[in-house]
Amino acid sequence: MASTQVTVHGKPKTAPRKSKKPINFGDIVSYAILTIAAILVMMPLMWMFSTSLRPTQESFHLPPAWLPTKFRWENYLAPFESSVPFVELFINSMRITVAVTFGQLVTCSLAGYAFARLRFPGRDLLFLLLLASLMVPGQVTIIPIFLLMRDLGLIDNPLAIILPGLISAFGVFLMRQFFKQMPQELFDAARVDGAGHIRSFLQIALPLAGPAMATLGIITFNATWNAYFLPLIFLNSWHKMTLPQGIALLTGYMGSGNPSVVMAAVTMAILPVLMVFIAAQRWIIEALTRSGLKG
Amino acid sequence: MRACFLNLIERLRMQNTGLLPEMTPKRREAFVGYLFILPTYIGFIIFILYPLIESMRISFQEFSLLRGSTYIGLENYAQMFADARLRIAYINTIVFTIFAVFFNAGIGLILAVMLNRRLPILMRNLYRSIFFFPVLIAHTYIAVIWRFLYQYDTGVINFYLGVVGIDPIPWLSNAHWAMAAIIILDVWKNTGFAMLVFLAGLQSIPNEYYEAAQLDGANERQLFFRITIPLLSPTIFFILVIFMIGALQVFDTIIVLTAGGPGDATRSVVLYIYEIAFRTFNMGYAAAVSMTLFAIILVLTALQFWISRRWVHYE
Numbered sequence: 048m049a050s051t052q053v054t055v056h057g058k059p060k061t062a063p064r065k066s067k068k069p070i071n072f073g074d075i076v077s078y079a080i081l082t083i084a085a086i087l088v089m090m091p092l093m094w095m096f097s098t099s100l101r102p103t104q105e106s107f108h109l110p111p112a113w114l115p116t117k118f119r120w121e122n123y124l125a126p127f128e129s130s131v132p133f134v135e136l137f138i139n140s141m142r143i144t145v146a147v148t149f150g151q152l153v154t155c156s157l158a159g160y161a162f163a164r165l166r167f168p169g170r171d172l173l174f175l176l177l178l179a180s181l182m183v184p185g186q187v188t189i190i191p192i193f194l195l196m197r198d199l200g201l202i203d204n205p206l207a208i209i210l211p212g213l214i215s216a217f218g219v220f221l222m223r224q225f226f227k228q229m230p231q232e233l234f235d236a237a238r239v240d241g242a243g244h245i246r247s248f249l250q251i252a253l254p255l256a257g258p259a260m261a262t263l264g265i266i267t268f269n270a271t272w273n274a275y276f277l278p279l280i281f282l283n284s285w286h287k288m289t290l291p292q293g294i295a296l297l298t299g300y301m302g303s304g305n306p307s308v309v310m311a312a313v314t315m316a317i318l319p320v321l322m323v324f325i326a327a328q329r330w331i332i333e334a335l336t337r338s339g340l341k342g
Numbered sequence: 343m344r345a346c347f348l349n350l351i352e353r354l355r356m357q358n359t360g361l362l363p364e365m366t367p368k369r370r371e372a373f374v375g376y377l378f379i380l381p382t383y384i385g386f387i388i389f390i391l392y393p394l395i396e397s398m399r400i401s402f403q404e405f406s407l408l409r410g411s412t413y414i415g416l417e418n419y420a421q422m423f424a425d426a427r428l429r430i431a432y433i434n435t436i437v438f439t440i441f442a443v444f445f446n447a448g449i450g451l452i453l454a455v456m457l458n459r460r461l462p463i464l465m466r467n468l469y470r471s472i473f474f475f476p477v478l479i480a481h482t483y484i485a486v487i488w489r490f491l492y493q494y495d496t497g498v499i500n501f502y503l504g505v506v507g508i509d510p511i512p513w514l515s516n517a518h519w520a521m522a523a524i525i526i527l528d529v530w531k532n533t534g535f536a537m538l539v540f541l542a543g544l545q546s547i548p549n550e551y552y553e554a555a556q557l558d559g560a561n562e563r564q565l566f567f568r569i570t571i572p573l574l575s576p577t578i579f580f581i582l583v584i585f586m587i588g589a590l591q592v593f594d595t596i597i598v599l600t601a602g603g604p605g606d607a608t609r610s611v612v613l614y615i616y617e618i619a620f621r622t623f624n625m626g627y628a629a630a631v632s633m634t635l636f637a638i639i640l641v642l643t644a645l646q647f648w649i650s651r652r653w654v655h656y657e
Binding site for chain 2: 073074077078080081082085087088090092093095098109110111153154155157158160161162164166167168170173177180182183184185186187188189190191192193194195210211213214215219220243244245269272273274275277279280286291294295298304306309310313316317320324328331332
């Protein structure tokens with residue numbers, strides 16, 4: 048399985064099979080199916096984008112124009128001028144996402160390092176217990192967490208979402224796997240030079256953990272940016288809500304919202320995800336594949 | 343900042359102020375270990391372990407935000423057997439899970455197998471990115487987009503069905519079609535993840551196996567069923583478990599797309615829990631229902647692992 052990490056992106060180590068045969072019927076069929084599937088995947092997003100640029104009265108024209116016919120960039124201003132405080136929603140989402148991502152990077156790298164490279168009584172049991180918590184669905188713990196937040200006076204406060212988000216069993220697992228792969232010699236050498244455990248972590252392990260940190264950061268960023276369940280429960284005033292909540296409300300009851308404006312808002316909400324995806328596609332795909340294959 | 347922190351530790355150590363007391367190396371290592379896992383474990387205890395136990399406790403209570411709670415034994419659990427809406431929610435969730443897992447894994451596998459054929463690297467990466475991108479978009483946004491596409495007379499989907507001579511489908515107002523609409527949306531969004539994991543699994547199968555089998559005269563179909571499938575079985579198994587656990591918790595898509603309707607036709611267990619807990623504040627009953635979901639997920643995970651030991655082929 049080790050080779051997958053290298054081959055998931057870029058050139059596979061081994062040549063694709065049957066490379067010496069001429070193009071056959073099967074190749075043409077799979078090309079065709081892949082192309083049709085790719086078009087089907089793209090169409091809703093194309094519709095989203097072209098609708099976002101169209102005058103409202105044209106947004107229901109059928110057949111729809113898949114490519115933008117007009118470029119009414121004013122539509123992109125409409126969410127800011129609507130009754131929905133779009134800028135605030137964006138800032139709220141960003142604040143929660145950044146806090147959670149940063150917090151998880153700190154807690155997960157510390158715990159991951161301890162579980163991977165330090166010896167202490169009960170270590171493996173504590174790690175197993177933490178891993179087992181991955182099987183606990185969020186809906187099971189939400190009621191006591193809600194009551195706890197209510198007692199702390201944190202309802203309608205972003206902290207109600209940030210605090211539970213600061214730790215992640217998955218993140219600890221990911222970081223532990225990464226720190227475990229580092230060669231022991233590195234740490235032995237540091238020990239000889241008189242470095243303690245904290246110094247070894249900060250000056251040797253952490254600077255080398257860039258790829259794992261990037262991976263965890265991206266996964267957490269995306270998951271928090273997209274979260275809907277927790278904000279729906281904890282945040283209920285317009286000025287505290289997150290972007291997914293706001294857009295769901297902007298769509299209106301039974302989709303009565305103005306399609307052009309809603310699609311402009313959705314396009315803007317997806318933009319950070321798209322940018323992260325383009326910039327860090329390699330990390331994302333590698334990380335998800337790796338977490339998948341190693342379970 | 344880091345240098346400053348290190349400096350401080352160094353100074354503390356030299357002065358031996360008692361913050362980092364003189365310890366044997368072994369004890370020092372253990373001390374640092376516990377220190378490092380402390381933040382995670384504090385969070386784990388407050389936000390996972392305590393709520394889990396508390397949820398069990400609440401499930402034995404008649405819960406009221408105003409009047410306080412009283413223990414009522416197994417009454418909440420007994421109530422579930424008489425709750426027709428819960429039964430419907432479970433049937434809906436199971437139907438959704440079966441179809442969503444089947445199509446997500448099936449289509450993901452087909453796409454991965456095709457991507458693994460001879461394709462220019464550039465094309466493979468392009469297709470892979472396109473198929474994968476919806477995975478990263480929030481369910482909420484996708485449901486918002488698709489709700490417009492699913493509209494009866496203004497929707498794009500019905501228009502194209504009309505072009506090929508199919509009568510318009512009442513996607514969101516008919517009980518069966520609403521479920522289909524949710525499954526289609528889920529497959530559109532998530533099959534890319536299955537594709538990605540399958541593709542990596544396929545690429546880790548050594549070419550030599552295929553070459554040897556081809557020398558023995560194996561045909562395409564035999565290669566697929568005798569080599570690809572057995573060697574891919576750990577990956578298939580993983581995808582089935584992950585998708586099943588995810589599908590059993592379906593919520594975001596449904597609340598935006600149909601809000602559980604028409605009637606109760608697409609109400610999932612999690613949507614039902616959400617409504618009894620946070621709309622009617624019947625938290626004792628909601629906690630009891632959530633326990634059943636938890637039990638099912640635990641059993642499924644255990645069962646899958648048990649089965650996997652019997653038929654999954656590990657290299």
